[in-house]
Structures are given as C-alpha cells and as structure tokens.
Amino acid sequence: MRNNRTISNRRHQKARSLVVLMSAILLAPGPVLPQRQRENRSDLSEDQRIVHLLNRIAFGARPGDIERVKAIGLRTYIEQQLSPEKISDSLAESKVKHLETLNMSTAQLYDKFPQPGQLIRELQRQGLLPQELAEVRRESGPNPNMEMQRSPAPQNAMDNEKVRRAIREYYEKNGLQPPQRIMMELQASRILRAVYSERQFQEVMVDFWTNHFNVFAGKGADRWLLTAYDRDTIRPHALGKFSDLLLATAKSPAMLFYLDNFQSVSPNMQARRGLQPRAPIFRPGAPNGRNNEMQRPQPQRARRGLNENYARELMELHTLGVDGGYTQKDVQEVARCFTGWTIIAPRGGGALQGLRGAVARQNAGTFFFNPRVHDDGEKIVLGQKIQAGGGIDDGLKVLEILANHPSTARFIATKLVVHLVADEPPAALVDRVAATYKRSGGDIREMLRTILYSAEFNSPGIYRAKIKRPFELAVSTLRTLGAETNGGPQLHRWIAQMGEPLYGFQAPTGYSDTAEIWVTTGGLLERMNFGLAIAGNRVPGTRVDLKRLVDNSESDKSETMDRLLKVILAGELSAGTRAALLKQLNDSAPSLAAPASSQMDRDTDGPRRQILRAGNVNDPVARMVGLILGSPEFQRQ
C-alpha cells in the first residue's frame, strides 16, 4: 500500500540491507546442494520424489506435471519455484482478471461495497435517506452489525425481506454492491491461483503465511481490509525476508484491526494532556458537535487506552512462540511501543467532510502513525532499552529485536518443517533450518532450500504421510483431474464444510497444521462427499471431463481403473484398496455420460443451499473417481 511504504524507516532499511549483503557473501557460491547425500539416503524412486515434491511445494500434480518436472529435473524445478517472479503466469492472471476487487484500494472498496447499515445511517445523517429505506428503517432497523454473526438471527422475516429489497434497489440504482462480494472474490482468487498458477510454491507459501499471520474476515472492518492484506502484505514477501513480512503485517490495516492495535493509545496520554484522547488527524471528526453516526458505536471509545492484543500475539504467535522467553511486562512494553500504529478512517471514510475529510476518504483503510497517541516514554523490551522519544521507531525497533531473536528462528523453522515435512518435525532438520534463519538474516527462500534439499524431506517415512488440509484437498482434487473452475462460492462452501473456511478462523493461532484436527468423522465424510460432487460434476462453477482422463472408453474395466489411479494417485495404493475399487467398477459397465456442462458458469450469489449436493453418481467411472478422491490415499500428501 502506498502509505505503508512512504512511512518507513531509513535506519531500519539500512540495517536490513547490511544483513542482505552479509548473507549474500556467506552464500556466495550459490545454494549448496547436497545432491550426492540425497541420492544415497533416499529410498524413494525418482517418480516418487517428483510426486512428493509436487504434493508439498505445489498443490499436487496436474495431468502431465510429473513428466514436465522429470524433463527439467527436480533441482531446476525447485529453483524455478523459488524465483516465482521469473515464471510467466498468464493463465492464472487471466483467470482472476475479472475479479475487479483484487485491484481496488481499500478506500475504493469502502465506496463501492458499503455496509448496508452503515450506509443507511450515513444517508440518514445527511438527510438523504430515500423514502422507502426510511420507512423500513423505522419499522425494524436493519441489522447494523458489522461483526459477522455465525448464524444470522432470523428476525421478523417479513421485515427483513422488505429491508433487503429496499436496500438491494438502492444499491442497484447507485452502482453499489454488497460487501460480501469482496470476500467472495478474494476467496475465488486464492482458489484460482492455487489451481492454475505456475508459481505453485509461491501459492503454497501464501497459504502458509496467511495462516501464520491469521486474520479473521468476521472481525469488524477486516473484510474490507483483507484484499490489500493478500495483495500488498503477504504476497510480496511470501518468499522474501521474514523481517520484511513481519513489518508488512505489523503495518497492515488488516492486522491492526484484527488485533485491535489501531485503537491502542498511550495510557499516559490523558494524564499528560489532561483531556480525552483527541482524534487523530485523519480520524473522522464530529462536525458541529453532532455524534458521528457513520462510525459504528465503538464500545472501546469510552475506555481507550493501551491494548495488548497485538503485542501478545506478535510474540506468542508471529515470532518467539509461546515459550519464547517473554514476560507479561514485555507484552505491556511492546504494546506501548506500538501505540499510534493505527488506520486512517478504519471503517471507511463515507462520512468525512471538508478538505481533511477528502484526503482521509481517499486514504481510508491505510496505515497511519499517529504521534499524538503514541507513548513516547522509555521502554525496555526483552532486556533492551528503547530510548524515549523514538516515535514510530519504537515499533520498528521491537520488530527488529523480535526478528533477530533466536526463539523466532526456531519457532519459524519449526512451523515451516511441520508444514512441508511432517507433523512431528525432525529435530535435526529444525536445528538446521533455524541455523539457516540466523545465518541468512531470516531469508525465507534459504530456509526453504535447507528443507527441500535435506535428507529428511526425501525420507520414505514422510512420503504421503501428511494429511491434506481441506483447502489443499480441494485444490489438489481440481488439479489432478484437470478441472475447469471459476473458484466460485460453491467451492468456498465445500471447503468450509470440510472444516477450513478461508479467512474464517476466528482465533489468531490460525488453523492447525497437524492431522488430528483434520481427521474427524464429520470432516472425513465431507471429504468423501466433496470427491463425489466433483466427480459427478455437481459443483456449480466447476467442471471435470472424465472422458478426457480415460480417453478410450472401450478399454478393459481394470485398465480404466488403473489409468484413473495413475492420474490421481500415481498408481500407488494397496492391493486391498485396488480390489475394493475393482469390485465397484464391476458392478456395471463403464459408460460415460456427458458432463453436465449446463451447470458451468451458472453460479451466483443466490440463496444458500442447505445441503451441498453430491448428487446422483450413477456413472461408474464418476463413482470410481469419487471413491479414489475420497480414499485414504488421496487424503494424504
């Protein structure tokens, strides 16, 4: 985001470039590749190593991927993937091109996708509320809550319907769209890129860091802020320096809002000035002393002061880890350092007036350091003194201390190894990755090299041993079948139904990366149903052409099956599973119905269906594919 970048710190950048320079010297001859070792220790065949790699640093293989990697060699593939900026990605870009919100600024999103309740209050304040809306508002009042309720309360259904209709008409007349569209498009973009991008490792790491620096879309304004979070915060740094990523998240409005730092102000301020905290320069004022109704009533307004949420999670979850060696006192000190790190017009600038208002409106939802609410006293963080009067440098210094802390090296190394290698991370590998972190100044790419070129990564014990998370399962399903998808809402619902709604995890811990959370009765059942729905072409907006996969429908049944198994599981499964599948296939002859193409592109934001239909899967080949997709083997990567 423009503002993020202009308000940055020169000293900090200098320190960073020094680290970059040093690590460049240390790594002078290029990455050290223990090729010989790897080949000696690994019992995996070359094909298996390719499958393994595509499962872990990509979202599984598409038809033909294994051959393509084989042709260029594993090492070349890895190195290509580590430099995504050099990979042309026109297909994925063309798939997301129509998602207009992806390129909009947060201010534009606020303008075009206003919250209905907020809009109505603002129109009313300005005396511009249209008659129809004024009526319904008097009668019932639309649910003005910005917080996403887990289950919208069905109030008086009649009133609700009336309100909805009036609002819909107003939106249509004024070229506005409901805010749900924003998260719909963002989720679609995540799916489309994961499915179609050639920069697979980049997408895997975007998924990883998005979860590491989790932000919940249901928290207040965050659904307007996550588009920029994905585009400007996570993506540019997913394979860069951890310290850059950390700084980007610290300044991201999405995180500032999610963990409340945007309203954290110096506890001394009132004493110092002897008055209520004054509005930051860009804070929407209260013209003519009227209560500014544009802003949702803020419960915290009456007791603004230090908020420790961000400070605590920054250390516990983003850097040091829960046992990383900080105290409650450190939490308070860090919170003091970050006072004043806030957001311009955090809930949109719709109500802003005057010249200042116009500036703020254009910059609504961007980072802003407000020196007036910053605690400028001296602080001590993890034993290091931070001089009084540092302003924004206080927070930058904290981030530097944390990024250089050995606990951070270990914590990040552990999480990466758990994600890419095994639920039980091999200790020796974690040590080496942590050492790489220290040596390279937290260079994510270098840590990934240490992992991918390790003996542990290619050890047979971890081959197909990690349970896919639902997003990984969904995307790998589409990739393995070469499906066409628009990444639309039905897929979001399926992923949610399997247990991992995107941007839907409430707590800052993010989703678990280990099997026990994902292997549950309900979750497993929905995985099976998802495979059936996809195979049966029952997910609107997504289509598979199984005919293409088996191409000669006259072949022998077991040949058909083996071909499918080769495509989906590289032919690897137990004899027992194979026998069970064959029995299914023999129940009736394979006959390929034409895919239900009429359902393609008919996906809309229509009313939510209660049941995600898996549909009639009578076609034996579709049934077979559904069974393979739902098999234990395909749940693993």
Add this chain to the structure above:
Amino acid sequence: MDRRFFLRSGGIALASISASLAMPSFLHRAVLAQAGVVTGSRRKTLVAIFQRGAVDGLNMVIPYAERTYYDLRPTIAIPKPTSGNPDSAIDLDGFFGLHPSLSSLKSQWDKKRLAIVHAAGSPANTRSHFDAQDYMESGTPNIKSTRDGWLNRLLQSNAQKERPLFRAVSVTQMMPRVLQGRAPALAISNLANFSVRAGQASARVQGGFEEIYEQVTTDQLGGTAKETFEAINYLKKVNPAQYRPENGAAYPRSRFGNSLLQIAQLIKAGVGLEIAFTDMGGWDTHVNQGGSRGQLSNLLQQFGAGISALATDLGNRMDDVVILTMSEFGRTVRENGNRGTDHGHANAMLVVGNSVRGGKVYGAWPGLKSDQLFEGRDLALTTDFRAVFAEVAHRHLGNKNLSSVFPGYSADGSKFCGFLGQ
C-alpha cells in the same frame, strides 16, 4: 492403533456375542450403559448453549428493583412487572424479572427447574467478542495458548471404559472451540444430511468406501472412517427426518430450534450422549436493541421457546439433563446513543433441569450504582463462569478432575453456587 479404536473393536465382539438385533456396537454399549449394566449409573447429559455476540443480560433477567436500571436505559428498559401489561417484566422474586419474550420459561421457573446465575462471567476484562468467546470456550480466561476447549477436557478427564460415538455432539457446522481437543467429538449440523450423498448410488458408494477404509484400520484415518460409517448407519435407522416431538413441544422454526430438536432426538435415541452443544447468534445489539419488543425481544422469544420446547419434549428425561446457557460478556448498563448497548462485562446464565434447584437467582448482586459498576460502566462480576461450569461438571456429570478441566483455577465446592444438589 489408538486406544479409542481398540476399545471400539472390543465392543463389536461384545455386541455380536450378545447376538441382539443388528444394532451398531456403540449403540449396543450405550444401551447397556443406560440400563446401568456397564457404568452402574444412568447417563447424564449436559446441553450447552452459547449465545454468541453477547446477550444483554440486564434485559434478559431484569433487575427491575434497581432504580438506576431505569435511569440509565430511558428507551430500552423493560417496565416493572404490572399485571395486565404484557410488555412488562415477568416477576421472579420481587427483585428480578424475566423479559416478557421469555414467558415460555416461566413454567420452568415455577416448577423450580430454572435457576439463574446473575453477574456471572469471565474475570478477563476484554470486550472483544473473539477474545471473550475464546476464553469462555477454552475455559482459561486471559490465556490464549490453551489448545483445547473445556468441554473437551471434561471428556478427556472423565475416565470411562465406554466411549460411545455420540458421547459429545456439537450441532453446528464447525467443531466449536469449546469441544476441540483430543477427546473424540462430532460436529453435525444436520443429522439427516450426515451421510454419503451420491443420490441413488449412495448405498453402493458407501459400501465402496467402507471396503476401502477397512484396508487402513491401523491408522487414524481408518479408525475415524469406521466411526463415520457407524454413525451414518445408525442415523439411517433413527430416520431423523421423521422425528416427531413429544408432549406437544413446539420448537421454533429456525436453525436454533432445529438444533435443539436434533439434540432431543439424540438424547431419546439413547446413544450415550453426554455433552451436546449448539449456539445462536445475533445478540450484538449495538443499535435499535428494542425494549419489550424489537430486535432483542425477537431473539429472546426464539431462545426461550427453544429451551422450553426441549424441556417439554424430553419430559421425564430432563431428570438426567441439564441445559446451561452462556454468552461471552454482558452489555453496558447505560444504553448508547443508538438505542442499543455496547460491550460490557458480567452477564446472566440460565440453568434448566429437573435436578436443578430452580426458582432462584443465584450469585451475589453487585448493584448498578456508578460506584458499584465495573470500570464505572458495566455490571460487575461476582461469579466466575468457571464456578458455574465446574458445578455442572462435578455435580451433574460427576467429574472428579476439575483441576484438569480448569487448569489454574481451584474449582472447589466452596465456589459453587448450589443450583445443583450434592
């Protein structure tokens, strides 16, 4: 092979020896348990209901004898109980009254089966929904790093030989934080949809999956799959779509009502349900909360009618059931400029059951005068929610390991309110 699966395999042998009907093993064990054969006692059930979004406890259970209540709530206060005025509070004890939209619960109160704990909640002073829900579900206020929920730790610590599949069920889309953890639990939003859904081919496809997963019995996937198929097969027999409530119970036609109806079904089916959970949202009434009628009133109407229907439907089975409600924090005593209320502190919790010492509002009442309020604005806390949870865990479910359920909290009997007998 994990312990759970091993035990479950053992149970299958037991069932086949007894050569009863073609009853799934877990069900068979549950029946034995219910008959007192295995556990030596009847199965007790806790139905936990979360009001997400922070219900306004002061308008749910109204301290109508407090003058300040009316001073601070000029447009949303509920009038004092007045006979003939359907919009006035329903008197409980001369000091507190129920919101008129909770009239469905009055008979439970009169039968002394409804107890209320007022000014209860979390000692953490957060006013963030997500932090406060997190603490209420983890059962560890102010500690974020707790991995599991307190209901799950309750399951973990109640050592039992029998671990029926339907021991803990959340009737929600996702497994809630409060039930996440090592102990197995199910999240089923709709019993009727808990199946392999392949249209006419469903049975055949399910058979295929069962055969495939039989190949992997030694790992977590295989064990989980086995339980999944047992559950599917059982629910098919129960035929949840055909359920008819008893005793004239009328559940509200809403997700919440439907969730409670399904909990009743599971309890009646005798499948060993020990903990049931569901939630209801919409309580975050910052704007136009309404008074005797309006937004909050509509929600309470649904909420009370649901609980009342569940108790009615279960009839005598309520001897072994306790319904407990919770919400992450209360709301400001003073109404705001939008005729709503903002995030506050302590709240009211309801406890319903035939074994409950009802007809009484428990907990010390801190008062509403400005010097009695928490941080000068909110209802102060006099009962830690863990004391309420612990009392239910101990006295209703017989849990003896409260220190492992509520780490860092000494949940001894001296803290209990006494809404459940010894």
